[in-house]
Amino acid sequence: MHITLQKSTIAKQSSIQITGSKSESNRLLLLKALYPEISLDNVSNSDDSNLMTNALSSNTGLVDIYHAGTAMRFLTAYFSVQEGREVVLTGSKRMKERPIEVLVEALQELGADISYVENEGFPPIKIKGKKLIKNKVSLKANVSSQYISALLLIASKLENGLELTLVGDITSVPYIKMTLSLLDEIGVDATFNGHVITVKPKVNAQTPKTLTVESDWSSASYYFSIAAISEVGTEIRLSSYKENSLQGDSVLVDIYKHFGVSAVFNDHGVILKKEFSNLEPLTLDLKNAPDIAQTIAVTCFALGISCDLTGLHTLKIKETDRLVALKNEIEKLGGQVDITDKSLHLSTSTIINEFVPIETYHDHRMAMAFAPLALKTAIIIKDAEVVSKSYPTFWDDLKSIGFKITE
Ligand SMILES: O=C(O)C1=C[C@@H](OP(=O)(O)O)[C@@H](O)[C@H](O)C1
Ligand SMILES: C=C(OP(=O)(O)O)C(=O)O
Known part of the structure; x- marks a missing residue:
């Protein structure tokens, strides 16, 4: 589905309710499978979290997690310790290009039985739980923190816990x-000192x-991007944030x-307000916040300001x-954009071409990141349904605050 966003203006005040974090949800869904005493509230409605829920409750020999990276990595660890269970864990064409070797090698070192079904180092993988x-x-x-989180999530269920050294x-x-x-x-004991993480074993929550x-x-x-590109005085209320x-x-x-x-918190969430305009260049290291x-x-492009973003190797x-x-x-x-393997430089620009069809490359964040440009000019987003990976109601939510969107 390709959609057109006409040049739009949003209301001076609007409100949006977003569901739970995909990252927190996918961790907690796995922990709930290990410790059923836990209950969860405000779980993400994303495809990736639905896939995680279904994978954890399936009893088939083939589990397909499509584009969900955290699900792929977390389930690799989970199925490795499901004694007597044999599973082939696979994903989309792109997932088969996303490396998993660092995690598989660590699990094998701990004794897990995992083999590659197609290409060495990449999904699909065959796991015999033990x-x-x-x-x-x-x-x-330095490749992906998801490998580390995957090991930590199962660590308290290992007979002797886990001592992980990060290199x-x-x-x-x-x-x-x-x-x-x-x-x-949930009451698991863990410490993170320097490059060593230790998790103690735990039988029940x-x-x-x-x-x-x-x-x-x-x-x-x-x-935040929409607020930044809007008129001074525009306010957007987001819930539920702390x-x-x-x-x-x-x-x-x-x-x-x-x-x-500005972002001001209250009991329900956060109120974003465009307070003033600033066209100064921006320099940022995003190693801790790649998404x-x-x-x-x-x-930056919408506002015509230049930026240097580093820490982008992942x-x-x-x-x-x-x-x-x-x-x-x-x-x-x-x-004009110059890139290396880990950085991006955007030059100052003054024009934004109209009605450009934006390719999304099966990436939800390409679709959602470019959408706010409709506050400046009409834009076409190709394969707009990709947003469901993390935020299925994104286009409806934009319409609710005044974006003019047609198929
Ligand atoms: O653990 C997580 O929930 C995530 C970790 C990050 O991945 P990397 O550690 O591979 O950068 C992030 O990009 C991803 O969207 C979610
Ligand atoms: C990178 C992302 O997800 P994942 O790695 O879980 O596919 C993301 O949501 O931006």
């Missing part, structure tokens, strides 16, 4: 801390407990101050090569 006795392993920490630079650290915080909430998932900050990023978030992408609150957007890189690059192995995708699409719109 009891893991060993408890010490090292792994490279080299650690990428996407807030996601590792999110995993540790959620373990703490202490008492039945309901955990409420905070709404998704990566999804909120598109409204000031002390487990999600690293809540750093948006600080980043968008640069664009004159908001596309949003920020497009905000973007190359996400739903698409996001660095190449950003360069291609911003340049179609009239911008």
Whole structure:
């Protein structure tokens, strides 16, 4: 489905309710499978979380998680310890290009029985679940934090717990801390000192407990962008968010101050307000918040300001090569982008071409990051249904605040 967003203006005040964080949900769904005493509230309605739920309750020999990276990585660890169960875990064409070797090697080192079905180092993989006795392993920490979270999520169910040594630079650290915080909430003992994470074994969660998932900050990023591109005085209320978030992408609150957007918290969430305009260049290291890189690059382009974004090495192995995708699409719109394997430079620009069809490359964040440009000019988003990976109601929510969208 290709959609056209006519040049739009949004109301001076509007409200949006976003469902739970996809990252928190996918961790908690796995933990609930291990500790059924837990109940969950405000679970993400994303495709990736629905796939995670279905995979955890399936009893078939083939589990397909399509585009869901966290589900692929977390379930690799989960099925490795399901004694007596044999599963082939597969995914979309792109998932078969997203590396999993670092995680598979760590699990094999711990004693897991995993083999590659097609290409060495990539899904699909065949897992024969068994009891893991060993408890010490090292792994490279600069490729994806999801491998580390996957191991931590099953660690408390290993007979001897786990001592994980992280080798080299650690990428996407807030996601590792999110995993540790959620373990703490269900009473699992874990420590993170320097490059070593230790998790103690635990048989049962202490008492039945309901955990409420905070709404998704990566999804909120598109409204920060919309606020930044809107008239001074525009307000958008987002629920349900809190000031002390487990999600690293809540750093948006600080980043968008640069664009004159304030964020004030109340009991229900956060109120974004465009306070002033600022056209100063932006320099940012996004190693800890890779999922908001596309949003920020497009905000800068919309406002005609230049930016230098670094710490982007993980973007190359996400739903698409996001660095190449950003360069291609911003340049179609009239911008100039220079990329390396881990950084992006956007030059100052003054024009935005009209009615440009934006390719989304099976990447939800390409569709959502470019949508706010409709506040400046008409734009076409190709394969707009990709948004369901993380935010199925995105287009309806944009319509509700005044975006003019037609198929
Ligand atoms: O653990 C998680 O929930 C995630 C970790 C990050 O991946 P990397 O650690 O691969 O950067 C992030 O990009 C992804 O969307 C979600
Ligand atoms: C990278 C992402 O997801 P995943 O790695 O879970 O596919 C994302 O949601 O931006």
